[in-house]
Amino acid sequence: MTEMFEHLAMGFGVAFSYQNLLYALVGCLLGTLIGVLPGLGPVPTIAMLLPITYGLEPVSALIMLAGIFYGAQYGGSTTAILVNLPGESSSVVTVIDGHQMARRGRAGPALAAAGIGSFVAGCLGTLVLAAFAVPLAEVAFLFGPAEYFSLMVLGLVGAVVLASGSLLKAFAMTVLGLLLGMVGTDIHSGVVRFAFGVPELMDGLGFVVIAMGVFGYAEIVANLGKPADTRQIVTARPKDLLPTREDARRMTPAILRGSVIGSVLGILPGGGALLSSFAAYTLEKKTRLQAGEVPFGQGNIRGVAAPEAANNASSQTSFIPLLTLGIPPNAVMALMVGAMTIHNIQPGPEVMNTNPQLFWGLIASMWIGNAMLIVLNLPLIGIWIRLLTVPYRWLFPSIVLFCAVGVYTTNNNVFDIWMVGLFGLVGYLFHKLDMEPAPLLLGFILGPMMEENLRRALLLARGDWMVLLERKISAGLLMAALLLLLMVLLPTLRRTREQAFVQE
Template identity: 70%
Template sequence: MDILSNLALGFETALTLNNLLYALMGALLGTLIGVLPGLGPVATMAMLLPSIYALDAVPALIMLAGIYYGAQYGGSTTAILINVPGESSSVVTAIDGYQMARKGRAGAALAAAGLGSFFAGCVGTLIIAAFAPPLTELAFQFGPAEYFSLMTLGLIGAVVLASGSLLKAVAMIVLGLLLGQINTDVISGVPRYSFDIPELTDGIGFVTIAMGVFGLGEIIANLSRPAEHREVFTKDVKGLWPTWQDVRDAFPAVLRGTSLGSILGVLPGGGALLASFAAYTVEKKTRGRPGEVPFGQGNIRGVAGPESANNAGAQTSFIPMLTLGIPPNAVMALMVGAMTIKGIQPGPQVMSSNPELFWGLIASMWVGNFMLVILNLPLIGIWIKLLTVPYRLLFPAILCFCCIGLYTLNNNNFDVYMAALFGLVGYGFFKLGCEPAPLLLGFILGPMMEENLRRALLLSRGDWGTFVTRPLSAGLLAVAVLMMVVVLVPAIGRQREQTFHEAD
């Protein structure tokens, strides 16, 4: 009954006209920055922080939260329509979503992403209300050794995620890990592999690689085809909404993605991103109905599962920030900064000392998710119209769109040049038949893996046994080893190759 009375207080706070307007503003702004590659919620929220001095704490935090989970919605739009992931967590969505768009099913893909995100957002909000303290306790069990083991498991899962040759999948992950080493050493502060280029001392931006490999690489691949084969989208658009069969296929994937995202979102360091990759891997290993579209060729489960996972992860990432004052990612760190600006000390006392803020923010998430569905579903028809534009007009617009997004990252031409270079690399991957998604996962997880590995060894005074003597870490490594064995068993390996050969 306490939860019901608390939620009633939350909705009473969230449903005031002032707070509804700020929730709508945050949701709209989040959708726009999700659609625009390069800007991202962190940069937008950082720019808006000075403006919250003039606002009360509740509307300010409601608006900032709306920007964050709104960006998760918007990021899937460009991933599906033009193969340019707006957010890092939308990378996996592009694999099947873009293929659906090419087959005239962009409407079904966008609707599956939107409705799956809404369901996951609602479930995530309920989980925050009901299970925040126990889930935070789970996050407390994770030390550096456990994080290293979890990320190792994530990388091995990426081998399962990749289509085709195992050797190519492993090579892509290793290349991603190597690219992730171009930065400044976190412990000694010495630049590594930057070749005395000042712009590389902070590393290569994720957006630069993603936009180059996915967006520009796709454009070069299309332009390399003869003119008569260059129109990548079918003129036959098969309805704006999912069929009843699509709903039956997607709903179990939404449930699985929501479950994964709700758990992994609590963990610091990209839980929503890990959740989307994990959800895609789970869907590929889950038996579908006979005759369904193969993964990588426009399977709706490959859109619904990851989109649900990243939205559930975005919601539950508020748990450690609200209950402990510990930000699990850069966006939550900005939320903590916003609370501090308003004179609120983040931590366990917020629930009792500022119940209107705590429960009002939770209730506003449900309201904001509902607004996002109302905003995004009517826009599907407008987005579909983009696909009827001839490719000779569409690709310069995409190119211009990408360059603007890249330039706004650091107001520097260097990011545009780097993306052009990675566009050529992406074209090379296309010609070689390599799947770029594992490269991006390796690139993101590499620096975090290294940091946690070194931190764990420092805490254990160089004892490598710490990874197997801690039960949770040992369990995660055991699952990783089991996955490796399963993939490497010759009979399973042959079956896997045959499956992907048939899919091609």
């Protein structure tokens, strides 16, 4: 415990530098802005800003990108409450009770509940990250190629099982991601795979291209397909921002429950903010209503505080597998792998030893960032309301332009702009078919890593596949993946999983 506090003291020393405070502020502001704007989430925004981080110090770059991530979770709730439209996928649940509170003239307490819940959960999630980082990093040193391969198999199975919607669709998206990851030249044999004679594909598909296409462009097209009159905007500036004493009494235990759920589910591959918010809301609905409390779906403050706490806690703890094992649990963390690679930093247990300033500086910056969010955003509510009244047909051209510029500057290649347009159409098709694109992105980033570790393990074992079962940790991870698949196929658990994603 003493060692952890010493590390955190060093981290706060790094995070409190003038430069890093500035980048944390920029990240939080940008994150809130993209969370407020429907159709532009943290994945395409971080992808767009990756080229900018070339010229930054590694710590400053990661602090800014992390600020964008958890800032977007906060901003999404503002749109959900005021416009009845989630700016972020994790804010889908906040719409249910948050907008009803706004229509009753209680937009202020709803926004405050979301802000306070996010701050408390963010602090608790960061504490969990700081507490578990060192022990998990020590465990990671026991991992060899076979263990890493098995861990990635478990991660992909978790992404399928915990993805919203159909299991079959999630499985298909994961396999498609693995296939897309194989495009390009095989580093071991030098053979070009799945390039179909296109020279630009010999180096493989760009991660930024796929991320921006299936998340950014596809979401823009989907939003343009919705009638403008479906956006019920509450334009009046809230008068009473603070919740009443009764509100505080009801939402405090809900925030704590949501924080615990989010902290646990954020660590799991494929769990993330969306599942955490659904799970927290489902738990609150199963909790008995108190005397005089508004029913869920009609403006219950617990229905805002719990899911917002859950999605923010999960956004903090999702850094645990990235920083300690080098495995991204969700699409945003996969982009963070790209950001670390740009700066020649290999994600994994070695980061803590080789670059402790980066590791602990990033953790400390999350506390500072969460404090910035709650101080900044409550006074800025009036600005966000005015921004939301701008017609979407005026906003989307600038979003498309910035995405195109971001894709081009990654490789200075016009071919990438055509490819992001193609993946935008593919992503829109996924949207119409109700297929969650996150498993595709995880399959794409983990596929080459799985192949490399499997080949390395077989090379060391002279081609003996039993090495995956002879090594205890590897066998345990594969067994856990198999049990997870078998459990989710049981009728009772399957129904529970489906009910967790039901909106009322």
